[in-house]
Amino acid sequence: MTERVVLKLGGSVITDKSGACAIDHARLRDIAEELAAHRETALVLVHGAGSCGHPEARRYRINDGLTDDNVPGVYETHTAVSSLNAAVVDALRDAGVEAIGIHPLDLGLAEDGRLVSFETRHIAEMTEHGIVPVLHGDVVMDRLRGSCIVSGDQLVTRLAAALGSRRVGLATDVTGVLQNGAVVPRIDRSTIESLDVGGSGNTDVTGGMRGKLAELLALADAGIDSHIFHVSKIGRFLDDTGHGGTTITAKE
Ligand SMILES: Nc1ncnc2c1ncn2[C@@H]1O[C@H](COP(=O)(O)OP(=O)(O)OP(=O)(O)O)[C@@H](O)[C@H]1O
């Protein structure tokens, strides 16, 4: 079976998270060039929402559930993050990567904030043909709440488990998980207690770094390690030559 790599581009690296849907096209071009140089890798790409989705999700209180007042927020949030998805796909295609956008709203169903169904067999099939599926954190219909936000981080864990991926990376705007300014090289359930991990510095409805680590520790429990590193180290992660960030692993 093809060894698939699941890579998430943090919303903080492809948008200016303090602005209003401010897409960093120059950064996207650089990332796309790097990924084009690794065309032999069977890649499944996920990206976060950054400033294209988090502000809408917060404004319409999507995670609190749907009421008569906030139904348009499903459209507004999905449209914002879909515009970012189109920009990511365009940048990749311009660099010669056979990328195609996939929207979780179309194929997922959640219950109390967690995906309960999510088709991945077509995604596996795409990678067999050199297609790079590009998914994103999204608003998803929820059987209990009406709707919820499924983060790119939740998608990463879901995809890695479903596709049997052993290489899972999250590129962010920080060099890794930091403690007193220094990168913590390894985190497991026993060491996380002693760390000071917060949310995001900007609008973020999915828990920032704290939410990310909760997802990745659950993935580690299922036997799959993952890596958080600076976006400039994507090439080194793909080459497995040392990303200098944090590895999230099961307790030894
Ligand atoms: N101990 C910590 N080490 C590193 N970053 C931390 C820590 N605690 C909080 N953070 C914050 O977490 C942020 C990264 O999480 P964030 O969710 O913003 O990333 P992202 O995945 O790029 O964004 P998005 O959720 O939009 O995809 C950092 O920019 C930093 O502000």
Ligand SMILES: C=C(C)CCOP(=O)(O)O
């Ligand atoms: C806010 C939306 C639409 C998705 C959030 O995904 P994340 O940026 O990966 O947390």
